[in-house]
Amino acid sequence: MSGNDSERSGPLPLGIDLEVPSAARIRDYFLGGSHNFGVDRAAARRVIASWPDIVVTMQQSRAFQRRVVRHLVDSGVRQFLELRSGIPTAGSVHEQVQALAPDSAVVYVDPDPITVAQSAEFLRGDPRTAAALADAxxxxxxxxxxxxxELIDPSRPVGVLMLGVLHFVSDDDRALAAVSDVRARVAEGSAIAIWHGATIDGRPELADSGPTFEQTYGQAGSPYTLRSREQVQEMFRGWELLAPGVVELPLWRPDDPVAAAELVRRASGFVGVARKGR
Incomplete structure (x- = not known):
């Protein structure tokens, strides 16, 4: 994972408060990125102490993202929106997409102006990518x-990625409305992918560690709400859910089904992908 703050060169981006952790930078740390600071790493270590498999979960969420991107590009999608994206460091959507279809456009959307500023700097020089400031x-x-x-043509299919987004929305109606509103704005043939933190029977470690886990994200300004499979399925109302439906994180069209089955109890969350039909 990333090194010390002292290893960085140059001034810190304007507005960064090193006393307050950021959910985007915590995720960056879990994924092995370098766009995080001591306060973020301390928060991340508290989460790991209460839920050691969070790193496996984040790694599997990135693997799910890669499989979704590959499927959508193979289906002809050439423009993507990632909501509540965090900082698009190595292995992010634009790198995955453009390796498969260089003419594709990607816009990252995040509610944190500092994250957006960092993202814009990171993406400088790539005319097919951009960062936008907005609530997911x-x-x-x-x-x-x-x-x-500038980059997204609403008359053509778009892939909308809401990965690790809706569990930061505590109001059920607001979470449902966000997915419905996406459907209303995108063209036929568009798709949405969701990864959501899950309540799973037989996972007492999540219940036992919940207060510490939730408090840490709350301190980062991102309260965390776990939901059931049925609640996640409801979010796809009005969409055409693709096989295999809403499943545990490693099980959506895995490259290695045997390895995926072994990871189910470690990588928490429900995922699904759906298309907008006629």
Whole structure:
């Protein structure tokens, strides 16, 4: 994982408060990135202490993202939105997409202005990528933002990635409305992918560690809400859910089904992918 703050060169990005952790930078740490600081690493270590498999879960979420991107590109999708994206470091959506289809466009959307500023700097020089400032549930603002208007053609299919997004939305109605609003704004043939933190029977370690886990993310300004498979399935109402439906994180079209089955009890969350039909 990433090194010390002292290893960085140059001034810190304007506005970064090294006393307050960021959920985006905590995720960056879990994925082995370098865009995080001591306060983020301390918060991440508290999460790991209460839930050691969080790192496996984050790694599997990235693997799920790769499989979704590959499927959508193979299906002809050439424009993507990642909501509540965090910082697009190595292995992010634009790298995955453009390796398969270089003409594709990707816009990262995040509610944190510092994350967006860091993302814009990271993406500088790539005319097919951009970062937009908006809440992941404010779909009107997302589609009205300048980066989205410049790079995303609403008359053509778009892949919308809501990976690790909706478990930060505590209001059930607001979470449902966000997915419905996406459907209303995208063209036929568009797709949405969701990964959501899950309540799973037989996982007492999650229940036992919940307060520490939730408190840590709450301190980072991102309260965490776990939901059941049925609740996640409900989010796809009005969409055409693709096989195999809503399943545990490693089990959506895995490259290695045997290894995926072994990871189910370690990598927490429900995932699904759906298309907009006629």
């Amino acid at each position: 549930c404010d779909i009107e603002a997302i589609f009205g933002s300048a980066p989205v208007r």
